[in-house]
Amino acid sequence: MSDARIAVFGYLDVGHACLRLLLEHGDRVVAVYTHADNPAEQRWFPSVADLADAHGVPVHRDVDFAAADAVAQLRRYAPDLLFSFYYRNLLPAAVLEVPRLGAYNMHGSLLPKFRGRAPVNWAVLKGERETGATLHVMVQKADAGDIVDQEPVPIGPDDTAAEVQARVTRAAVAVLTRQIEALKAGTAPRRPQDPGRSSTFGRRRPEDGRIDWQRPAAEVHNLVRAVTHPYPGAFAEVGGRRLYMWRTRCAGTDAGGRPAGTLWIESGRAHAACGDGLTVEILSAQWDTEAEVQGHDLARALGLPPTPVLERS
Numbered sequence: 001m002s003d004a005r006i007a008v009f010g011y012l013d014v015g016h017a018c019l020r021l022l023l024e025h026g027d028r029v030v031a032v033y034t035h036a037d038n039p040a041e042q043r044w045f046p047s048v049a050d051l052a053d054a055h056g057v058p059v060h061r062d063v064d065f066a067a068a069d070a071v072a073q074l075r076r077y078a079p080d081l082l083f084s085f086y087y088r089n090l091l092p093a094a095v096l097e098v099p100r101l102g103a104y105n106m107h108g109s110l111l112p113k114f115r116g117r118a119p120v121n122w123a124v125l126k127g128e129r130e131t132g133a134t135l136h137v138m139v140q141k142a143d144a145g146d147i148v149d150q151e152p153v154p155i156g157p158d159d160t161a162a163e164v165q166a167r168v169t170r171a172a173v174a175v176l177t178r179q180i181e182a183l184k185a186g187t188a189p190r191r192p193q194d195p196g197r198s199s200t201f202g203r204r205r206p207e208d209g210r211i212d213w214q215r216p217a218a219e220v221h222n223l224v225r226a227v228t229h230p231y232p233g234a235f236a237e238v239g240g241r242r243l244y245m246w247r248t249r250c251a252g253t254d255a256g257g258r259p260a261g262t263l264w265i266e267s268g269r270a271h272a273a274c275g276d277g278l279t280v281e282i283l284s285a286q287w288d289t290e291a292e293v294q295g296h297d298l299a300r301a302l303g304l305p306p307t308p309v310l311e312r313s
Contacts, residue, residue: 004101004184007079008052009033009087013045013169014106014133018085021173023055025180031077035088036061044162044230065095074098081183084138085172096138101186103138106176108168110150111136112198115143120168122201124161125226127218130154131164133171135179137190144198146190148183149175158249160225206232211245213261214275221250221280235288238263243302246292247284255279265299 006029008019015034022029032052037043052059058077063070071094082103084091096103109119111134116122123131132152137145151171155164182188209227211220211234224234224245233244255273258264262273263282270282284294285302293301 003028004080005030005078007031007033007074007077007082007099008048008085009083009091010048010085011035011088012048012086013165014108014172015048015085015087016046016051017169017173018083018106018176019048019051021176022083022180023051023057027180027184029055029057030079031058031060031074033060033063033087042230065089065092071095071098082138090142091138093140096140101183104135104148104183105138105143105145106172107134107136107143108165108172110134110152111143111147112193112195115198115200117201117203119201120165121161121204121226121231124155124159124164125222127222128155131168133168133175135172135175136193143200144193144195146192148188148190149179151175158225160228162228162230209234211236212275213272216276217250217252217274217278217280220272220274221248224248224280233286236261242288244286244288244292245282245284246286247282247294249281249283250278251281253279253281263302265302268299270299270302 006022006027008022008029010016010019010032011034019029019032032048034048049059049061065071074095075098079099080101082099084103084105086106107119109123110130110132114122114131120131130152132150134150135148136143137148139145151174153164153167153171179188209223209232211223213220224247227234228246233246235242235244255277258273260273260275264271271279272282273279282298284292285298286292
């Protein structure tokens with residue numbers, strides 16, 4: 001059914017990339033639902049709304065689907081298919097029932113692992129070596145419907161969440177490219193998820209970036225790379241000031257018996273002792289009111305005594 005009517009619910013980079021694919025593919029996108037940008041949130045991704053506007057597609061922002069008139073408006077668009085591409089709200093059953101060929105969500109993990117919010121950040125934080133994109137049927141329980149298709153992507157030991165997210169976005173486009181014709185024809189494959197293999201994680205907040213130096217060095221390093229730019233960052237309190245650590249290295253270096261939370265300078269390099277007796281090297285950091293510093297300037301710019309204790313948990 002080449003001229004299937006499609007409603008897109010989308011936001012962030014995956015929302016933009018998948019909407020762009022549909023538009024460039026010549027698919028009939030009849031409406032786009034998205035979110036108004038939050039001025040308190042750094043926007044590091046292209047605008048779904050701007051893309052839809054440029055193609056003459058009606059745009060609706062932050063619609064409350066608890067209201068009957070909102071669902072009625074969606075019905076007037078008469079979509080055959082509905083896609084959710086990183087739309088932030090769970091859609092009610094009344095919305096999922098509108099498209100006759102079904103509603104499908106693109107999730108940033110290899111379901112059933114890492115259901116829920118911020119799946120790429122959580123995968124990096126947990127030290128995973130692989131994640132991906134999954135297209136699945138939408139049901140009332142988040143990220144629990146039958147899987148249509150998946151595309152894996154690797155996670156290297158020093159990859160940041162932003163680097164992995166870029167791969168996941170490309171994987172999402174690859175999955176949608178493979179399946180769009182079958183979805184429009186109503187013949188896309190489906191297989192149930194194994195609930196015994198599922199894991200679910202919640203939304204991450206800026207305060208979740210606080211470093212616990214009692215944790216092993218690998219876990220501290222994983223936290224730093226999971227929440228570094230463009231995310232709020234990992235941090236510690238030092239002498240009443242907040243120090244953000246934007247990039248670290250975990251080389252298995254012994255901390256020489258120093259207590260967890262000790263930071264010191266050696267050969268012009270900044271190190272921090274962790275709970276397993278190993279260290280992370282701090283490669284890029286920033287006092288809360290100053291500019292980010294890295295490389296050879298870091299040790300001097302930190303301006304710390306030889307062996308300060310950052311914080312204890």
